[in-house]
Amino acid sequence: MLAPTVAASALLGLLVGSFLNVVVHRVPAGLSVVHPPSACPGCDARIAAYDNVPVLSWLVLRGRCRRCRTGISVRYPLVELGTACLFAVVAWRLGASWELPAYLWLAGVAVPLALIDLDVRRLPDAIVLPAYPVSAALLALASEGTGEWGALLRAGAGGLLLFALYLLLAVAQPGGMGFGDVKLAGVLGLHLGWLGWGTLVVGGFLGFLLGGAVGLALMAAGRAGRRSxxxxxxxxxxxxxxxxxxxxxxxGLYVDLLL
Structure with missing residues (x-):
């Protein structure tokens, strides 16, 4: 069942990725993601369904509007492909399981949040706050299906712990961390905690490790300073x-090394 699950998840990722392009463009501007329909930024012509097929339409049109030939950013198909790959990897890891929808949801939320934060230095409440009830509901469904109600309690504890940690850091060093990061930490803690305490600790640590590595790389390249x-x-x-x-x-590997 693994191969069909991975293939179906990848296809779903392509479709979701197409919608996420709209989310990334409109949410920071406070616009609706459902109305009006997508249109060319050059001639304002509505994009037809046959020109809105993920990745394929961009390739067929050679990255240009069919009507006015305005260029369409390569970011659009890359987001679609990236989301498909992310969904496929998550499906490969979890298989056709009760928890798969919750972690596909996490992957789907991660893509627009990461891109919007890179674009405008903000994690919009319009995405982060609804993620709490949706994540809780999907993880509760996973616990109902597996009978692992302890995992749901651990998820709640993980969300509170990671939220509290980031809140403490934000209060201790004002300006060093945005409150959007604090709110996102709670969502991530839910998902990490459901999988286990080890996953929670590793996920929290890797966030800081990657953030530090990115900061050092940008400073080494002269693209950021210590106060950037x-x-x-x-x-x-x-x-x-x-x-x-x-x-x-x-x-487990870390514990083995310690012992």
Whole structure:
């Protein structure tokens, strides 16, 4: 069942990725993601359904509007492909399981949040806050299906712990971390905690590790200074997704090394 699950998840990722392009463009501007329909920014012509097929339409049109030939950014098909790959990897890790929808949801939320944070240095409440009830509901469904109600309690504790940690850091060093990061930490803690304490610890640690590595790389390249504001959301999300894929294994390896 693994191959069909991975293939179906990849296809779903392509479709979701097409919608996420709209989310990334409109949410920071406070616009509706459902109305009006997508249109060319050059001639304002509505994009037909046959020109809105993920990746394929961009390739057929050679990255240009059919009507006015205005260029269409390569970011659009890359987001679609990236989301498809992310969904496929998550499906490969979890298989056709009760928890798969919850972690596909996490992957789907991660893509626009990371891109928006890179674009405008903000993690919009319009995405982060609804993620709490949706994540809780999907994880509750996973616990109902597996009978692992302890995992749901651990998810709640993980969300509170990671939220509290980031809140403490934000209060201790004002300006060093945005409150958007704090709110996102609670969502990530839910998902990491459901999988296990080891996954929670590894996911939290990897976020800081990746964030530090990105900061050092930017400073080494002369693109940032010690006081430069660097978006931390992408590192948090990348660390959490890496932990979903291999968090318990990394935690076990660390314990083995200590012992």
């Amino acid at each position: 504001a660097i978006p931390f959301g992408p590192s948090m999300l990348a660390g959490a997704l890496l932990a979903v894929l291999c968090g318990e294994a990394l935690a």
